[in-house]
Amino acid sequence: MSDKFQMFENRLSKVYRHLSKTARRQGITCFRIYDRDLPEFPLIIELYEDHVYVAEYRSQHGMDDEAYDEWLQQSLAVTAKVLEVPESRLYLRTRQRKQSRQGQYEKLDFSKEEFVVQEGGLRFKVNLSDYLDSGLFLDHRITRQMVREEARDKKVLNLFCYTGSFSVYAAAGGAASVTSVDLSKTYLQWAEDNMRLNNLFDPAKHQYVHADVLQYLDELKLNTYDLVVLDPPTFSNSKRMKDFLDIQRDHADIINKVMLAMKPGGVLYFSNNLRKFELDEAAITASTVKNIAKQTEPFDFQGKLLRHCFRMIK
Numbered sequence: 001m002s003d004k005f006q007m008f009e010n011r012l013s014k015v016y017r018h019l020s021k022t023a024r025r026q027g028i029t030c031f032r033i034y035d036r037d038l039p040e041f042p043l044i045i046e047l048y049e050d051h052v053y054v055a056e057y058r059s060q061h062g063m064d065d066e067a068y069d070e071w072l073q074q075s076l077a078v079t080a081k082v083l084e085v086p087e088s089r090l091y092l093r094t095r096q097r098k099q100s101r102q103g104q105y106e107k108l109d110f111s112k113e114e115f116v117v118q119e120g121g122l123r124f125k126v127n128l129s130d131y132l133d134s135g136l137f138l139d140h141r142i143t144r145q146m147v148r149e150e151a152r153d154k155k156v157l158n159l160f161c162y163t164g165s166f167s168v169y170a171a172a173g174g175a176a177s178v179t180s181v182d183l184s185k186t187y188l189q190w191a192e193d194n195m196r197l198n199n200l201f202d203p204a205k206h207q208y209v210h211a212d213v214l215q216y217l218d219e220l221k222l223n224t225y226d227l228v229v230l231d232p233p234t235f236s237n238s239k240r241m242k243d244f245l246d247i248q249r250d251h252a253d254i255i256n257k258v259m260l261a262m263k264p265g266g267v268l269y270f271s272n273n274l275r276k277f278e279l280d281e282a283a284i285t286a287s288t289v290k291n292i293a294k295q296t297e298p299f300d301f302q303g304k305l306l307r308h309c310f311r312m313i314k
Contacts, residue, residue, distance in 0.1 A: 228266065
C-alpha cells in the first residue's frame with residue numbers, strides 16, 4: 001500500500017475508534033465518521049448501522065480516468081477494511097460542488113435499497129442507493145431531540161419537511177398536531193412511511209401538505225402554530241416553484257411570514273446550510289433570537305458543522 005493510502009487508513013482507523021466509543025456511550029448507530037479530513041481524500045463517510053455511505057466531492061485531482069478509478073477503488077477498499085463491512089454494503093455518491101439543491105433530490109438510481117435505522121428510540125427509513133442524501137440528516141440529531149422535548153400538546157408546523165424526521169420527533173413528543181409541508185410528493189410519502197414505522201400515523205392529527213412553501217406561507221392562518229421548524233434549502237429554482245429561493249436574500253421575509261402564523265410565545269427553529277449566511281436580525285419580528293448552532297452540534301460534526309441554527313420566540 002502506498003504511503004498516501006496508509007495515511008488515509010491510519011486517519012480513518014483513529015477517528016473511527018474515537019467516534020465509535022462516543023456513539024456506543026450515547027446509543028447512536030448512525031453517525032458521520034470522516035469529513036474530508038485529508039485533502040487527498042475528499043470523501044464524507046457515514047455509518048448507518050451496518051451500511052456505509054460514501055460521498056465523494058469532485059475536486060481538481062489532476063488524475064487521468066484510469067488513475068482516478070484506481071484511487072477510488074482503493075479508497076473504498078480501505079474504508080471497507082477499517083469499518084469491517086463488505087464492499088457490497090458501501091454506497092458511493094458523487095457530489096458536484098454546487099449551490100443549488102434542485103438536483104440534490106432527484107432520483108439517481110433505481111436499485112431502491114431501503115432499510116430502517118434507529119435514532120433516539122425511533123425508526124427511520126433510509127435509502128443509500130437512489131438519492132444524493134440518505135433521508136436522515138445526521139447533523140440535526142440534537143435539534144430533533146429539542147423539538148421532541150418541546151412538542152407536547154403543541155400545534156407543530158414542519159416546513160420544507162423533506163422525509164419528516166422532525167415531524168416524527170414532534171409526534172413522538174406528544175404534539176397535538178403536526179403539519180408537514182414539502183414540494184416533493186416522494187418525500188411527503190416518505191414522511192408518512194416514517195410516521196407509520198413508529199406507529200404515529202394518525203390522519204386526524206397529522207397532515208402532509210404538497211405545496212410550494214413560499215406560496216403556502218401566504219395562505220396560513222394567523223396565530224395558529226406553537227412550534228415551527230424551518231430548514232429550507234440554501235437556494236432552489238425547482239421548476240415547480242413559482243419563484244426561486246435564495247435564503248440569504250429571502251430569510252427575513254420568510255421568517256416574518258412564519259411569525260404571523262405563530263401564536264404569541266411560539267417557538268421557531270430556523271436553520272440553513274449557507275456557509276457565509278448572515279442573519280438580518282434587525283429585520284426579523286421575533287421577540288428573542290438565539291443562535292443555537294453550537295448547542296446543536298453533534299459529537300461527530302465537531303468543528304466541521306457548516307450550518308446555522310437559531311431558536312426564535314414570537
